[in-house]
Amino acid sequence: MEDSIEMILQEHRGSYTSRHHPILSVCTGALFTGLYSVWSLFVLPGFRKVPLNLKVPYLPSSKDQTLNTMKLLEGRAGRLADLGSGDGRLVFAASSAGFKCTGFEINSILLAYARSKASWTGVPSRQATFVNKDFWKTDLSSYNNVIAFLAPGVMGVLGEKLLKELPDDARVIACRFPFPDWPLQSSVGSGLDETFAYDISRVRSHLRQEPNPVR
Template identity: 35%
Template sequence: MAMEIKKTANPDCGCDPYLLSLVETAQGQQPMAKQSGRSMGLLLASITGGAAIALSVVCFPFVSPALRRVVLPYVPASTQQVENVMKALSKSNNGGKRLIDLGSGDGRIVLAAGQRGFQSHGVELNTVLVLYSKLAAWRQRIKNATFSRQDLFKVDYTKYNKIVIFGVEEMMPELEALFEKSLTSSSQIIACRFPLPNWKPSHVIGEGIDTVWVYEV
């Protein structure tokens, strides 16, 4: 062992051969430490990137509707709102049973209508909410309540005679124009939270945020 130390030491420097051997050992370990640091950095970067991608996948269904021309936020209908909509359906002048809920959210209007014998369908842009609604219909065994991911401006309204909309104020004029072009006679529109701007409702049920405006076409 002593012979190896003497070989690595410089006899002309006057330094302790043992100290020189420690310095050389430390210098040899520096590249290994740098390599270990790089590996740790890559690992942390991979974990951070993976977490960011996972978060994006989870959040995208909630964010993507906001990228469209009309934002229909998810605000669950209250129990009173659901009751008011059901009252409006029971007071309809036509006996139609084909209902569509525009922006159906978690599906509670569609499910309640389905339980009352309506062939009810909900359209919603949020994929997570569509899947949740389908699961709720399956668990409650409501076979006449269905859901799809669809833009409400691309719906064939001739298939329905009951239309429920929980809209925002900014979109109601555009919806009104759409209904004028698309609806057939003997249709009923139930607007919740905000009325259609130019049409006169046949009757109004409830008050405050639970108000529903009923239009007979």
């Protein structure tokens, strides 16, 4: 009897140790801790105040996407806003093409990185400034060039904001996710790197003719 109880206990210990192997537990724990740290460092800061339906996570533009964006800005000049500037890569590309750029970013870690990169690469603040501001709460009427690499779900709301605020001669570049009801000026690239250009004067006159597009 005692022998069989001991056997059952041993079996139980065996299955317990094989299901909860110490190295496996440590690795799983480390993986979750790592993922949580990355998530909280790069996604969480500054996000709590933004409404859930307007939250956009960090995802950097690819090299091609950056080149496509710059192609659609050829021949233009003046002030440029990058709505959610991340590590600053689009701002740096645009400032080296002569634009006076502002990167709006609510993630303080990305903001600190972009600011440090500007200072170690010698980009003057009149060419590139990074501000810790929620662009939804910012008046963008002083910008005649706007870049947005955000998320499909926010493009409709963003379109309404930009139409209210931007001057008639403004151009808006949407990376990867187009505006749902706006007439396209041109686009460059394909797939995930496709980038779309819209001229505000054209969008306004199109929407005057078709004020209530069917979705």
